[in-house]
Every structure is written in structure tokens, then in C-alpha cells.
Amino acid sequence: MKIAITADLHLTNRSKNPERFEAFENLLANLTAMGIQHLVIAGDLFDVHQSNYTDFEVVCKSHLSINIHVIPGNHDPGISSRVIAAQNLKIYTQPELLHFDERGLNILVVPYQADKSMGEVVANSLPDLHEQDWVLVGHGDYTGSLQYRNPYEEGVYMPLTKRDVQKFLPKRVFLGHIHYPHEKDGVFYCGSPCGLDITEVGRRRFLVFDTTTFEVTSFTVNSPLIFLDEMITVLPVEDERSYLFQKAKELIKAWEIQTEEIPKVRLRVRLNGYTSDKTQLTEIIKEIFEDYHHVAEPDLSRVSNSNDLERTNIAQTVRRRISELNWTNAAVEPSSEEIFEQAMRLIYGA
Ligand SMILES: [Mn+2]
Known part of the structure; x- marks a missing residue:
């Protein structure tokens, strides 16, 4: 089974940042065309807490064939099913072990927590899997590659260390937070699907993960803005x-x-x-x-x-x-x- 992954959309509302909504809709249209039924959003779906999420709900409701799984990032601590409602939307406010495919690959989703490290949460939420394969999706800094930093936010956010990766041996890790698309040690940052400003240059992407082969493929998002610096x-x-x-x-x-x-x-x-x-x-x-x-x-x-x-x-x-x-x-x-x-x-x- 194929699962799409994105992060760091930083949606506001459609009148303020139409380009971010259009990039999101283009991503969803791609998934529909590819027959992909699951999209996991690894945090910072929204830019700031809002009192009304209607613009986002409308987009979800017009793509009912796609199940949208949202892991809150540091920018969206206030979101839950109490404030956003769509039948194809799930928001994970607690770490949870998901199984999308018939083979039952373990996918641990970890919402951002300010006072915790990723390793701590993984240690507490990963049951005895008897050496089964598992995949981690979360939001924070991979400290094994700190040459890429989030230019907007100082400090280290919910760190995942190289030691954590070596100890818990996830098959793949998908993180949000760093908007620059890159990969190191099997830890993937999808990057923002729509550049937020002049520092986020070039064509943007989303990732597709194959739960059988563990292959990760990158696809271009047809974003209405392309920043070049x-x-x-x-x-x-x-x-x-x-x-x-x-x-x-x-x-x-x-x-x-x-x-x-x-x-x-x-x-x-x-x-x-x-x-x-x-x-x-x-x-x-x-x-x-x-x-x-x-x-x-x-x-x-x-x-x-x-x-x-x-x-x-x-x-x-x-x-x-x-x-x-x-x-x-x-x-x-x-x-x-x-x-x-x-x-x-x-x-x-x-
Ligand atoms: Mn973030």
C-alpha cells in the first residue's frame, strides 16, 4: 500500500494565503489520480491557532476518497476533532500506533510535545513489537543532521537523536518542522509543499511511502508560487x-x-x-x-x-x-x- 506524506503547510485562511491552499489541493488531486487513499500530515498544518477552520474543512470534504491523518506540530497545538470536523479527517493528539495495510505495518504517529524528546515518547509508546517492522512519523528536529535548521524558530524542537534511530531501528522516519526537503540516515523531511517565503526556493514536493518495499518516492507539487533566490x-x-x-x-x-x-x-x-x-x-x-x-x-x-x-x-x-x-x-x-x-x-x- 502507498501512503502519501507531507508537512509544514502553514495554512492560514484562503483569502490570506490562497497559494498554500492551492498547493494543498494540487497535492490531493495528485493523490486522487494516483489512487492513494491515505495522506499523513507531519505537523504544522496550520500557521497559527484559528477560531475557524472552515476553509480547510471545505478542502477535506471535497476529497472524500482520501483519508487525511493529521499529527499536530508546534504551530498547531490547539487542533483536535473538537475544532475541526470532516468525515475523512483524523487528528492524533496522542501518540498512536496505526496500521494502514493488510500486512499490519506498525506506523507510530507522534504529535509535537514541547517538554518531551522524540526518543522518550517512542520508548513509552512503542509496545514490545517482537522485532516487527515499524515506521515513525512526527514533528521535530533530527539532531543527526543539524546543519539544516528551521530559520524561523530558534532552539531544538522535540529532538530525535541518531542514537534513538540506532536503538529503536525504525524502517523509515518522516518528520515535519524543517521546511527544506532532505533525507539523512533514513530520516526524511518532506519539506513544505508551498514555499512560505523567499527562503523556500524551487519546486516543492510530497513523498509517497510504499509499506511493502519501504521505498520512498518524491513527487512535485504544482504550487502556484515558485520562489527563486x-x-x-x-x-x-x-x-x-x-x-x-x-x-x-x-x-x-x-x-x-x-x-x-x-x-x-x-x-x-x-x-x-x-x-x-x-x-x-x-x-x-x-x-x-x-x-x-x-x-x-x-x-x-x-x-x-x-x-x-x-x-x-x-x-x-x-x-x-x-x-x-x-x-x-x-x-x-x-x-x-x-x-x-x-x-x-x-x-x-x-
Ligand atoms: Mn514546526
Whole structure:
């Protein structure tokens, strides 16, 4: 059996954030088309406690073929079946062991609790399973990969440690809380299905878990907004215009955004480096990205003035050599652009 998993929708109401509702509806439409009957939401379904959840109830009621299982996160402590009612909706305010398929795979759902660690709750709620397979779904920080942090919330939320994973041996773990989609040690963060702001870039996804093979597959959510955040490094070359157009061409190609998707893009462009003409640079950047909706004016606060072409030649050689090195692109390491930025400080003596 296949079960879909998402988290961190941070729904408000439809008039305030229509895009979050549309992304959710797109996800549900995908599940209907795929014949998937269960969706588990691993916390932070809502952004803040509301007095009225009608917009959400309406969406649930129009997708009755899908059973929606909600595990409250730290943003939705007040939700229960007393405040939200739909026949295909279940809200788990206590840890519970669920069995969706005929084979009876144990799925432990753990709602967020401020004063508890995930390991503590797992130890107390996991009965003697006689080495049966089990899967954990909850909301909090996996401390085995703290390089990804929730930028909105300081501190550690209901931690699951690497030791917990090694001790209790879940087949898979699905967590909400970190909005960046990633996986480590069999611990999956689906990520938010609709970017909340400019820090949540690119196309978003939901996960599908196969309870027989334990395979986890990622599917794209057709969200009405796609945030893109670009830092472009510039150098005072002779023909800045064609140099920038060439750079932008590569950048735009890497986005893989179809023409019809351009209206969905919310773009932020920041620049750093050196230019011989800041006004001209601003105009070129505006011209390059004129088809896109910008969330802010291009930010040139990190661009300094220089028209020293000799230093530019040195900088270009350094850039080429940096790009020839083998970068792991791990989130904990600086990107090659950041290393080049530091190298430029040395070259230009800024
Ligand atoms: Mn959270």
C-alpha cells in the first residue's frame, strides 16, 4: 500500500494565503489520480491557532476518497476533532500506533510535545513489537543532521537523536518542522509543499511511502508560487552587458522553469563583486529579468566599484580554477560562489 506524506503547510485562511491552499489541493488531486487513499500530515498544518477552520474543512470534504491523518506540530497545538470536523479527517493528539495495510505495518504517529524528546515518547509508546517492522512519523528536529535548521524558530524542537534511530531501528522516519526537503540516515523531511517565503526556493514536493518495499518516492507539487533566490557575482569585464547576459542565460537554464510557469516565479536577485558602473549594472539586471516578478529591487549593496581589468583577469583565472575543483555541495560547506567571493576580496583588496 502507498501512503502519501507531507508537512509544514502553514495554512492560514484562503483569502490570506490562497497559494498554500492551492498547493494543498494540487497535492490531493495528485493523490486522487494516483489512487492513494491515505495522506499523513507531519505537523504544522496550520500557521497559527484559528477560531475557524472552515476553509480547510471545505478542502477535506471535497476529497472524500482520501483519508487525511493529521499529527499536530508546534504551530498547531490547539487542533483536535473538537475544532475541526470532516468525515475523512483524523487528528492524533496522542501518540498512536496505526496500521494502514493488510500486512499490519506498525506506523507510530507522534504529535509535537514541547517538554518531551522524540526518543522518550517512542520508548513509552512503542509496545514490545517482537522485532516487527515499524515506521515513525512526527514533528521535530533530527539532531543527526543539524546543519539544516528551521530559520524561523530558534532552539531544538522535540529532538530525535541518531542514537534513538540506532536503538529503536525504525524502517523509515518522516518528520515535519524543517521546511527544506532532505533525507539523512533514513530520516526524511518532506519539506513544505508551498514555499512560505523567499527562503523556500524551487519546486516543492510530497513523498509517497510504499509499506511493502519501504521505498520512498518524491513527487512535485504544482504550487502556484515558485520562489527563486539568486546571488550573482559580477566582475568589471570589458563588455559587462554580454558577460551578464551569458551568466543569466546559464542561470535561467538551470531553473528549468517552463515559459508558462514564469508568472509563478517570485524572484530575488542579489549581486556581489565589482563593477565599473553601478547604474548601468542595475539597468542590465532589470533588463535580463524583466519577465519575472521580483519580490524586491535587485540588491547591489555588496557590489563595489572597480575598473581594473588586470585584476579582472586574475579573478577570472581564480574562478576557473575554483570551478575545476571537486565540490561536494554539502550544506555545511561554503559554495564555490562564496569561496570565489572571498578570493575576490583578496584580489581587489577590499
Ligand atoms: Mn514546526
